[in-house]
Amino acid sequence: MSTGTEATGTLDAVLRFDAAFGAKDVDAVLAAMTPDCVFEDTSPPDGRRHVGTPAVRAAWEALFAASPDGVFTTEEVVVAGDRVVVRWCYDFGDGHVRGIDLFTVRDGLVAEKLSYVKG
Numbered sequence: 737m738s739t740g741t742e743a744t745g746t747l748d749a750v751l752r753f754d755a756a757f758g759a760k761d762v763d764a765v766l767a768a769m770t771p772d773c774v775f776e777d778t779s780p781p782d783g784r785r786h787v788g789t790p791a792v793r794a795a796w797e798a799l800f801a802a803s804p805d806g807v808f809t810t811e812e813v814v815v816a817g818d819r820v821v822v823r824w825c826y827d828f829g830d831g832h833v834r835g836i837d838l839f840t841v842r843d844g845l846v847a848e849k850l851s852y853v854k855g
Contacts, residue, residue, distance in 0.1 A: 747813070749841045750820045753849075758808060760800045766793055774848040778835065783851065803828045818842065 749768065756764030766773075766789055775792045776783040777799075786795045799806075806828040814821040820839040825832055835853035839846055 746841045747815050750839050753846045762796045770845045770847045776850045778851045778853045
Protein backbone atom coordinates (compact mmCIF):
# COMPACT_ATOMS: atom_id res chain seq x y z
CA MET A 737 0.00 0.00 0.00
CA SER A 738 1.34 3.44 -0.84
CA THR A 739 1.52 6.34 1.57
CA GLY A 740 0.13 9.77 0.85
CA THR A 741 3.66 10.97 0.16
CA GLU A 742 4.24 8.20 -2.41
CA ALA A 743 0.91 8.97 -4.09
CA THR A 744 1.78 12.67 -4.19
CA GLY A 745 5.16 11.91 -5.80
CA THR A 746 3.50 9.64 -8.35
CA LEU A 747 0.91 12.27 -9.21
CA ASP A 748 3.57 15.00 -9.39
CA ALA A 749 5.53 12.96 -11.95
CA VAL A 750 2.48 12.60 -14.19
CA LEU A 751 1.49 16.27 -13.78
CA ARG A 752 5.03 17.30 -14.78
CA PHE A 753 4.77 15.03 -17.84
CA ASP A 754 1.29 16.39 -18.65
CA ALA A 755 2.41 20.02 -18.50
CA ALA A 756 5.30 19.34 -20.88
CA PHE A 757 3.03 17.33 -23.19
CA GLY A 758 0.43 20.10 -23.24
CA ALA A 759 3.17 22.55 -24.23
CA LYS A 760 4.31 20.10 -26.95
CA ASP A 761 7.83 20.38 -25.50
CA VAL A 762 9.37 17.06 -26.51
CA ASP A 763 12.59 17.67 -24.56
CA ALA A 764 10.63 18.39 -21.36
CA VAL A 765 8.37 15.37 -21.95
CA LEU A 766 11.41 13.12 -22.24
CA ALA A 767 13.02 14.74 -19.18
CA ALA A 768 9.91 13.59 -17.27
CA MET A 769 10.42 9.98 -18.46
CA THR A 770 12.90 7.23 -17.64
CA PRO A 771 15.61 6.45 -20.24
CA ASP A 772 14.03 3.02 -20.80
CA CYS A 773 10.54 4.52 -21.15
CA VAL A 774 7.72 2.76 -22.96
CA PHE A 775 4.87 4.38 -24.89
CA GLU A 776 2.07 2.40 -26.50
CA ASP A 777 0.08 4.57 -28.89
CA THR A 778 -3.54 4.18 -29.99
CA SER A 779 -3.07 3.06 -33.56
CA PRO A 780 -5.38 0.16 -34.51
CA PRO A 781 -5.76 -2.59 -33.78
CA ASP A 782 -3.51 -2.92 -30.71
CA GLY A 783 -1.34 0.20 -30.72
CA ARG A 784 2.34 0.45 -31.56
CA ARG A 785 4.92 -0.02 -28.81
CA HIS A 786 7.78 2.50 -28.66
CA VAL A 787 10.65 1.60 -26.30
CA GLY A 788 13.49 3.87 -25.20
CA THR A 789 14.09 7.59 -25.53
CA PRO A 790 14.85 7.70 -29.30
CA ALA A 791 11.73 5.71 -30.26
CA VAL A 792 9.45 7.60 -27.87
CA ARG A 793 10.89 10.95 -29.07
CA ALA A 794 10.09 10.01 -32.68
CA ALA A 795 6.51 9.09 -31.69
CA TRP A 796 5.91 12.42 -29.88
CA GLU A 797 7.46 14.43 -32.71
CA ALA A 798 5.24 12.64 -35.26
CA LEU A 799 2.11 13.22 -33.17
CA PHE A 800 2.78 16.92 -32.63
CA ALA A 801 3.69 17.45 -36.31
CA ALA A 802 0.56 15.63 -37.53
CA SER A 803 -1.78 17.61 -35.30
CA PRO A 804 -0.16 20.94 -34.36
CA ASP A 805 -3.47 22.39 -33.13
CA GLY A 806 -4.49 19.28 -31.17
CA VAL A 807 -5.30 19.77 -27.49
CA PHE A 808 -5.58 17.16 -24.72
CA THR A 809 -7.94 18.06 -21.88
CA THR A 810 -7.73 16.03 -18.68
CA GLU A 811 -11.14 14.92 -17.41
CA GLU A 812 -10.18 12.76 -14.42
CA VAL A 813 -7.06 11.47 -12.65
CA VAL A 814 -6.89 8.39 -10.42
CA VAL A 815 -3.72 7.46 -8.50
CA ALA A 816 -3.16 3.87 -7.34
CA GLY A 817 0.31 3.21 -5.95
CA ASP A 818 2.85 3.67 -8.74
CA ARG A 819 0.08 3.85 -11.35
CA VAL A 820 -1.98 6.79 -12.57
CA VAL A 821 -5.01 6.63 -14.85
CA VAL A 822 -5.82 9.80 -16.76
CA ARG A 823 -9.14 10.08 -18.61
CA TRP A 824 -8.89 12.66 -21.40
CA CYS A 825 -10.45 14.24 -24.47
CA TYR A 826 -8.28 15.09 -27.48
CA ASP A 827 -9.65 17.85 -29.72
CA PHE A 828 -8.20 18.21 -33.21
CA GLY A 829 -9.39 20.17 -36.23
CA ASP A 830 -13.10 19.48 -36.52
CA GLY A 831 -13.20 16.38 -34.32
CA HIS A 832 -12.31 14.79 -31.02
CA VAL A 833 -11.63 11.43 -29.42
CA ARG A 834 -11.83 10.34 -25.79
CA GLY A 835 -9.56 7.88 -24.04
CA ILE A 836 -7.36 7.00 -21.11
CA ASP A 837 -3.66 6.75 -20.39
CA LEU A 838 -2.30 4.26 -17.89
CA PHE A 839 0.98 5.57 -16.49
CA THR A 840 3.58 3.71 -14.44
CA VAL A 841 5.93 5.90 -12.40
CA ARG A 842 9.37 4.82 -11.21
CA ASP A 843 11.81 6.95 -9.19
CA GLY A 844 9.76 10.10 -9.80
CA LEU A 845 9.66 9.68 -13.59
CA VAL A 846 7.14 8.24 -16.03
CA ALA A 847 8.38 4.80 -17.02
CA GLU A 848 5.38 3.72 -19.09
CA LYS A 849 2.41 5.36 -20.82
CA LEU A 850 -0.16 3.02 -22.32
CA SER A 851 -2.86 4.83 -24.32
CA TYR A 852 -6.37 3.64 -25.17
CA VAL A 853 -9.23 5.32 -27.06
CA LYS A 854 -12.98 4.84 -27.27
CA GLY A 855 -14.41 3.61 -30.52
